[in-house]
Amino acid sequence: MRAGAVSKRQLSQRTAFSLLIVATIIVVLPVLAIVIQIIVSGADAISWEFLTQAPSQAGKAGGILPAIVGTFYLMLGTIIVALPLGVLAGIYLTEYARDNWFTRAINLAIVNLAGVPSIVYGLFGLGVFVLLFHFGMSLLSASLTLACQALAMTVTTSREAILAVPKEYREGSLAVGATRWQTIRHLVLPQASPGIITGAVLAMSRAAGETAPILVVGAAFLLPGLPQSPFDQFMALPYHLYTVAAHVPGMPKSTMWGVALVLLVVVLSFNILATVIRLRTRQRRYSS
Amino acid sequence: MKMNSELLNRNAAINNNVKLSTEGVNLYYGSFQALRNITLDIPECAITAIIGPSGCGKSSFLRIFNRMNDLITGARVEGEIELDGINIYDRSIDAVELRKKVGMVFQKPNPFPMSVFENVAFGPRRHERHGHNLGELEDIIERSLHQAALWDEVKDKLGQSALSLSGGQQQRLCIARVLAVEPEVILMDEPCSALDPVATLKIEELMRSLAENYTIVIVTHNMQQAARVSDMAAFLMMEEDRAGVLVEYGPTSELFTNPKDKRTEDYITGRFG
Numbered sequence: 001m002r003a004g005a006v007s008k009r010q011l012s013q014r015t016a017f018s019l020l021i022v023a024t025i026i027v028v029l030p031v032l033a034i035v036i037q038i039i040v041s042g043a044d045a046i047s048w049e050f051l052t053q054a055p056s057q058a059g060k061a062g063g064i065l066p067a068i069v070g071t072f073y074l075m076l077g078t079i080i081v082a083l084p085l086g087v088l089a090g091i092y093l094t095e096y097a098r099d100n101w102f103t104r105a106i107n108l109a110i111v112n113l114a115g116v117p118s119i120v121y122g123l124f125g126l127g128v129f130v131l132l133f134h135f136g137m138s139l140l141s142a143s144l145t146l147a148c149q150a151l152a153m154t155v156t157t158s159r160e161a162i163l164a165v166p167k168e169y170r171e172g173s174l175a176v177g178a179t180r181w182q183t184i185r186h187l188v189l190p191q192a193s194p195g196i197i198t199g200a201v202l203a204m205s206r207a208a209g210e211t212a213p214i215l216v217v218g219a220a221f222l223l224p225g226l227p228q229s230p231f232d233q234f235m236a237l238p239y240h241l242y243t244v245a246a247h248v249p250g251m252p253k254s255t256m257w258g259v260a261l262v263l264l265v266v267v268l269s270f271n272i273l274a275t276v277i278r279l280r281t282r283q284r285r286y287s288s
Numbered sequence: 289m290k291m292n293s294e295l296l297n298r299n300a301a302i303n304n305n306v307k308l309s310t311e312g313v314n315l316y317y318g319s320f321q322a323l324r325n326i327t328l329d330i331p332e333c334a335i336t337a338i339i340g341p342s343g344c345g346k347s348s349f350l351r352i353f354n355r356m357n358d359l360i361t362g363a364r365v366e367g368e369i370e371l372d373g374i375n376i377y378d379r380s381i382d383a384v385e386l387r388k389k390v391g392m393v394f395q396k397p398n399p400f401p402m403s404v405f406e407n408v409a410f411g412p413r414r415h416e417r418h419g420h421n422l423g424e425l426e427d428i429i430e431r432s433l434h435q436a437a438l439w440d441e442v443k444d445k446l447g448q449s450a451l452s453l454s455g456g457q458q459q460r461l462c463i464a465r466v467l468a469v470e471p472e473v474i475l476m477d478e479p480c481s482a483l484d485p486v487a488t489l490k491i492e493e494l495m496r497s498l499a500e501n502y503t504i505v506i507v508t509h510n511m512q513q514a515a516r517v518s519d520m521a522a523f524l525m526m527e528e529d530r531a532g533v534l535v536e537y538g539p540t541s542e543l544f545t546n547p548k549d550k551r552t553e554d555y556i557t558g559r560f561g
Contacts, residue, residue, distance in 0.1 A: 098361060168398035172462065175354065176411030176469050177388030186414070187400060 038260050045258025054224050059244045060251055064259055066223050070139070070234035071208050071266060073227065077143025078150050078207040083200045085147075086154025087189075090196075093155070094162045095184055113152035121149045122213035130217055137218040140230040145217050146210060150203040157199025161192035194281035198274045205270035209263065211238040221247075237263040307332035307473060307503040308353055313367035315348055317360065321531040322348045326367075328522055328537045335495060335504045337518035337540065339511060341555070344524045345532025346507040347395075350475050353505065354390040355383040371473070388415065390473040391466030396482050397458035399450035399465075404442050407450045407461055408432050411469035428468050436464035437494050456487025460494065467498075474498065476506040480513065492517050511556055515544050523552045 053063030097103040125145025135141040165188045173183040189196075219239040227234045241259045244251050308330040315323040323345045330336045338346045348357065355376065357363040369376050376386055388411075399407050408429045429446070433439040438460040442453070450461055459479060466474060476495070480488040495504055495517050508514050514521055521544070522537040536543060536552045547553040 166398075168394065168396060169400055171356070171392075171394060172398040172400065172465070173410065173414075174356070174359070175387060175392035175394075176414070176465060177384055177391075178411070178414040179384050182414045186410070191401065 035264070038257055038264055041254065042257030042259075042261030045252075045254040046261065050258060051262070055222055058248050059222060059240070060248065060255065064235075064237070064240060064262065066226055067235040067237045067240040067259070068262060068266075069226050070219075070236045071238075071263075073139055073234060074143055074146060074214070074236055075204040075208050075270075077139060077230070078146040079200055079204050081144060081147035082150035082154045082203060083196075086151055086199075086203075087158045087196055089151075089155045090158025090162055091184060091189075094159050095180065095188070110152055110155050113149075114156070116149075117212075118149060118210055119212040119215075121145055122216045124148065125213060125217040136231060137233055138231045139218060139227050139234045141217040142214045142219065142234070142236075143230075145213050146207040149210070149213065150207055153203045153206070154196075154199055157202075158192070158196045161195025161199070162188055164195065165191045194277055198278050201270050201274040201277065205267045205274070208270065209238055209267050211242055214239055237266065305332040306330065307372065308505070309368075309370045310352070311368035311370075313349075313352065313365065313369060315345070315352065315357065316362075316364045316366075318362040321529065323352075324527070324531040324533050326524075326532075326534045328534060330503065330505060331520060332503050333499060333501065334519040335499045335506060335517050336520040336522065337514035338505065338507045338522050338524060339509070339514050339555075340524035340532070340535075341526065342509065343530070344526045346509075346524055347477050349524065349532065350392075350477055350505060350507050353473065353475055354387050354392050356392065358383055388469050389471055390475060391469065391471035392475040392477065393459070393462050393466060393479050395478040397455055397462055399453070399458045399461050401449065401451055403447050404450050404453070404461060405429055405446040408464050408468045411465060415469065432464040432468040433461075435467050435498070436460045437490065437497075438464055454487070456483050456490055459483060459487070459491060463491075463494065463498075471502070473503045473505065476504065478507055478509065480508070480510070488513070511544075515540060523547075523549075523555065525551060525555070 050063045051068065052065050054066055055064060056062035093103065093106065097106075122145060125141055125148070129135045129141035129144045130137055135144070169187050169191070170183055173187050174180070178186070214236055218233050219236050220233040221235075221239075221243050223233065223235050237259060241256065241263060244259060245256050306329040309328070311327050313323060313326040314321060326349065338349060340346050351357045352365060352369055353371070353376070357365065365377060371386070371390065375381070400410060402410075409425055412425060412428050430439065430443075433442060438457060441457060442461075445452075450458065453461060459482075463474070463479075480491050483491065492513065495506070498504060499519075506514075506518065518540045520538070521540040523535045523543065524532045525535045527533055536547060536549045538548075543552065544556055547556060
């Protein structure tokens, strides 16, 4: 064996590996840069007052409590509507629906639901919830609008989680005289629930970050207090970030970054929660 | 031949009550015919083995008796299938009620991912009769596990996950799960094919003891097993269009020692299959 040939092959292998590593770093770099930039620039703005007080002077002073609370209300409202509907539709599509043109059309519609631009959901919500149903510009209209958008995700994740439950469990349950519904209720759903919950948490974190849809259905620029009922207008972190960054002259830079940091923490913590749930379930499955 | 006389004795013990019967049964999956014109009577409190080469429709035939084929889109059954003289495909028959009487054990042990106790309690809990009384439920669990010859091995770990049991224990747990709903018939679809010889022997002994009180129908591709445990044996085969037909049916002793059909003889002597 000639040493020269080997080193040539090793050289090309090293080159390939280096390229792969560089490409990976380039992918990760922007994410890291964004996170670091936001933490470094926004950390100064974070204080107890910033997190617990209402804004004053068009957001230049005071805090962002109404926006934080508004975002949590939105997430809650979204998931209260989107999770049950998504799970029920997921059960129907996996356990009951026959494979015919109607079911295939529904599945196609759900896939396409995920691809509709978010501002279109906003206009839909304006037309249907705000005007047609007279819910007005409100937390309720915004939650329903975001729920429509989140449905694509909750239906899809529920369906996948239910499909992942082995057929053998269903057969074993039916074979002892359980009905199909009992089988779903007592065997399939408990098994599928970690997957369903993961999807729900991700749908919430996405709802927390949406700006365009809520713009037209009830998000307010500035409110002195917290919403008192579902029919009140509300502040939300992403929309607040947009207004303070684009519409308020003389806004202190650190305040803008501070809002971004709080939003990032909310969204990332929900994503991490979803990952933890998924990993813990996987661990439990393999260890048993 | 020692085995031969044993079989004959066993044959003499079969009572003449017919528990299950089929008359001219055809089974279709869409346009594909899986079974053709199968007629046989299955005796009560005995073990009937269904043998035959892979793909001949043994499992499909077994699943006719608890209407498990109902779950498959496009599956269609023709002919008469009776349990105690009642047509189980009649409109008035609820498949769920039927499956309480006709339990099933599967090829791969399929304990649910819950505790040993909850596995056995699963059926009784679904039938509200025992829904609320824990003492009653505990009695059922203990009785079922005893019947399945598993009690001594698991009595101290009823709260542990059923998935921590060995394969043979898991299969006996699945049998206990079926016994807990007090069925009359137990269908077994190759119950030992995923088990080692020792675990297989245990299940076979268990089947013999259960046959005193239950009607057992077992599908097996293991002919020694059929010869060892069954009282009656049915030999199924595929015809050219891949539809399964009944070639020969009779007491196990006769089918294995003096087959009437050349194809049965070829199969049991290992010439094909």
